[in-house]
Amino acid sequence: MTTEPLLSIQNLRTHFHTDDGVVEAVDGVSFDVNRGETVCLVGESGSGKTVTGESVTKLLPMPPAELVGDSVVFDGEDLGTASDARLRELRGDRIGHVFQNPEGALNPVYTVGYQIREAIDAHRDVSKATARRRAIDLLEDVGIPEATTRIDDYPHEFSGGMKQRVVIAMALACDPDLLIADEPTTALDVTIEAQILERFRELQAEYDMGIIFITHDLGIVAEIADTVVVMYAGKVMEIGSVEDIFENPAHPYTKALLDCLPGRSGLEPIPGTLPSPIDPPAGCRFHERCEYATEECHAGEQPPLSELRDGHRASCVHLCEGADSLPDVAGTPDANPHLGGGQ
């Protein structure tokens, strides 16, 4: 038994070179994924979740993308220096991806059966008949009715939700050690969603698969996550066990996200918008929207992630040096001049 993490991301920085300037989409993100562990990436739209997932095996178009601070170690192997051929070998075999957009993941000119068999053939030496049998099993596993006949249909003959299931089946074709699933169940109804999540769980139990699960749905996070990574504007704001995050959220951003959950104080989205990824503000990237922000939050770098409890860390100046709660500034008028001081 090895105790090394399955995947270790250290100071990942992924930038895009655009006509308007450099987009710092992911700016110093670090976390580990252990075998059998589900790590959920959460955060508002544009936080850098997808770019983080796609940086692992360099699925991004380079250029415009560039991996600046580049340390991704998968099962002891440095993917930062791995060749393109090696990365292709790992993708779809030991590392499976479910993309946020299923349309882009399927080729309209081939049947879904052909595409799943290709995914198997590329990495396994099996007969055509075996690959076909396996493809049918995979389609059944993700809840496609009459998989034996549906396998010969083309992508356009499937509804959006069905296409998404095909994409999930493809990602699972080679029993990956690591599954990176980007909003995999968003297009699906809750019954199928539950069925797919159950399938992930089974594979986890069977093969000790590690999962990076990207989602907006904090209800799913509460259900499936072991560890939660809260991202905002390319940075990790907080990281901890699912219990830490839901029962003891430390960063004001995490609290604000949780407050948007049904049954909590409000259903309103967090006021304000993400800062420009080209010219992010100094200090904490959340300070312009933070009700706890004080002068010291406006300058310098994003505060380091400081440890609150075993493995529970948050990036907030008010929580440094072992303090484990925020100062009592909420509600204090003009604690944060950006918010207009409670007028």
Ligand SMILES: Nc1ncnc2c1ncn2[C@@H]1O[C@H](COP(=O)(O)OP(=O)(O)OP(=O)(O)O)[C@@H](O)[C@H]1O
């Ligand atoms: N090809 C690209 N060129 C320039 N900027 C990009 C590119 N791809 C992503 N970005 C930018 O990188 C940042 C992070 O995007 P990303 O897609 O990772 O966010 P996300 O957290 O996955 O959001 P969502 O929840 O909407 O999927 C955004 O500011 C986005 O505009």
Ligand code: NI
């Ligand atoms: Ni995304």
